[in-house]
Amino acid sequence: MAVKTLRFTLETKGETDLIDITRNVEKAIKDSGISSGIATVFVPGSTAGITTIEYESGAIKDFQRAVERLIPKGIPYEHDARWGDGNGYSHIRASFLGPSLTVPFSSSRLLTGTWQQIVLVDFDNRPRRREIIVQVVGE
Ligand code: ZN
Numbered sequence: 097m098a099v100k101t102l103r104f105t106l107e108t109k110g111e112t113d114l115i116d117i118t119r120n121v122e123k124a125i126k127d128s129g130i131s132s133g134i135a136t137v138f139v140p141g142s143t144a145g146i147t148t149i150e151y152e153s154g155a156i157k158d159f160q161r162a163v164e165r166l167i168p169k170g171i172p173y174e175h176d177a178r179w180g181d182g183n184g185y186s187h188i189r190a191s192f193l194g195p196s197l198t199v200p201f202s203s204s205r206l207l208t209g210t211w212q213q214i215v216l217v218d219f220d221n222r223p224r225r226r227e228i229i230v231q232v233v234g235e
Pocket residue numbers: 175179181182183184187
């Protein structure tokens with residue numbers, strides 16, 4: 097068994113920006129030299145999350161609207177009163193989504209569905225540069 101930790105970075109726009117990182121994860125797995133196992137995709141930071149979705153404009157818009165209904169932007173947050181950075185909603189949205197995803201792969205291929213892409217969601221209230229960690233465990 098082997099463990100490899102790989103990284104890639106990308107620029108986001110913030111405000112529930114969904115970015116398809118499936119190809120980046122596939123490349124990390126390939127670069128790891130491990131052919132079968134699990135990959136944990138993790139974003140350090142308290143205002144972003146990782147999940148899967150069918151990456152098409154309708155589902156992306158629906159996701160953004162659902163997030164707005166669940167954890168609205170235009171209501172008071174204690175975090176904002178305390179820190180004044182105005183991104184209380186970003187922190188709560190990120191906590192609910194979670195910062196990581198574990199995906200299995202076999203023969204160097206992700207075992208995700210055909211219409212299931214891996215996405216980074218940046219909830220912050222400004223553009224960010226994000227480093228994504230892919231830790232691959234397998235053989
Ligand atoms: Zn904050």
